[in-house]
Amino acid sequence: MNELHDRALGAYLGFAMGDALGATVEFMRPREIAVQYGVHRDIIGRGWLKLAAGQVTDDTTMSLALGDALLQGGPEAISQHAAGDDTLIRVIGDAYVRWFKGKPVDCGNTCRRGILRYMHEGTLAGEFNPGDGGNGALMRNLPAVLATLGDDAAFERLSIAQARLTHHHPLSDSATLGLGRLLGLLLNGLDHNTCQLWVKRWAADNRAFSFTPYRGYATAYVVDTVQTVLHYLTKSEDFETTLIATVNQGDDADTTGALVGMLAGARCGATQLPQRWLRRLQPDTVQAITHQTTSLLALAHPQPSPPSVPP
Numbered sequence: 056m057n058e059l060h061d062r063a064l065g066a067y068l069g070f071a072m073g074d075a076l077g078a079t080v081e082f083m084r085p086r087e088i089a090v091q092y093g094v095h096r097d098i099i100g101r102g103w104l105k106l107a108a109g110q111v112t113d114d115t116t117m118s119l120a121l122g123d124a125l126l127q128g129g130p131e132a133i134s135q136h137a138a139g140d141d142t143l144i145r146v147i148g149d150a151y152v153r154w155f156k157g158k159p160v161d162c163g164n165t166c167r168r169g170i171l172r173y174m175h176e177g178t179l180a181g182e183f184n185p186g187d188g189g190n191g192a193l194m195r196n197l198p199a200v201l202a203t204l205g206d207d208a209a210f211e212r213l214s215i216a217q218a219r220l221t222h223h224h225p226l227s228d229s230a231t232l233g234l235g236r237l238l239g240l241l242l243n244g245l246d247h248n249t250c251q252l253w254v255k256r257w258a259a260d261n262r263a264f265s266f267t268p269y270r271g272y273a274t275a276y277v278v279d280t281v282q283t284v285l286h287y288l289t290k291s292e293d294f295e296t297t298l299i300a301t302v303n304q305g306d307d308a309d310t311t312g313a314l315v316g317m318l319a320g321a322r323c324g325a326t327q328l329p330q331r332w333l334r335r336l337q338p339d340t341v342q343a344i345t346h347q348t349t350s351l352l353a354l355a356h357p358q359p360s361p362p363s364v365p366p
């Protein structure tokens with residue numbers, strides 16, 4: 056496994072770990088978490104969704120749906136999309152519909168509204184809606200980053216198009232592009248100090264997401280989500296410390312946890328992820344993530360076909 060592959064797998068598995076760890080305390084206040092768990096640090100399931108230990112939620116399963124669609128489309132659909140063809144976005148829309156019809160354990164309101172609109176009208180985006188400022192499009196964009204790594208124009212076009220299927224809001228767009236670019240840099244080995252500088256500059260250029268002083272809101276509003284993610288990501292370099300601090304902030308803890316797990320997991324790589332959490336994830340989730348990571352990276356860096364063997 057090369058370094059890029061290790062970082063990409065660290066990001067995807069770290070994402071699922073954050074989802075599974077945070078889901079236990081989703082929608083709880085930090086004080087309620089402290090009363091019930093002291094510090095919440097184990098993947099034990101339960102929570103308001105009554106999950107099995109190691110079970111992930113919509114954050115991970117919707118990302119896997121996007122990843123499946125990108126693999127179904129393949130490198131041709133991605134380059135055709137970059138050239139203005141919308142076929143790939145319909146493949147993604149259809150994957151979200153299949154995901155939704157499969158009765159996911161959870162589905163955000165804005166995602167539901169967007170998927171129903173696509174089902175009934177076939178449109179690839181709704182009008183701008185001030186109510187679309189949730190984190191649902193941001194949370195599932197990891198596969199788009201892997202599939203377009205090294206091609207910023209393709210990354211931007213694909214990320215916005217997959218996001219707009221359900222969320223049409225400038226803050227959702229900026230957050231999706233900002234965290235996606237940061238993930239791309241971390242996959243390429245950006246160190247902790249340079250990461251802090253990059254985040255500082257990005258927050259200065261995107262004032263709505265400025266997170267110092269940190270206000271302590273970790274809701275599904277994309278501004279609160281991003282502020283929480285960047286605050287904890289830059290506070291510590293250690294994966295476990297970072298993720299535990301994030302989910303104990305409560306509220307949309309599975310989603311803030313997933314996004315912090317993704318970025319911190321890219322920073323440390325899969326080999327450095329806590330084994331006790333990895334063992335807790337459900338085997339089919341780990342298998343799907345491992346398969347997608349390899350295949351999505353291959354879309355970004357098409358492997359040369361093996362030399363043909365003479366008969």
Ligand code: MN
Pocket residue numbers: 112113114161309310
């Ligand atoms: Mn969730």
Ligand code: MN
Pocket residue numbers: 081307308309310
């Ligand atoms: Mn959530």
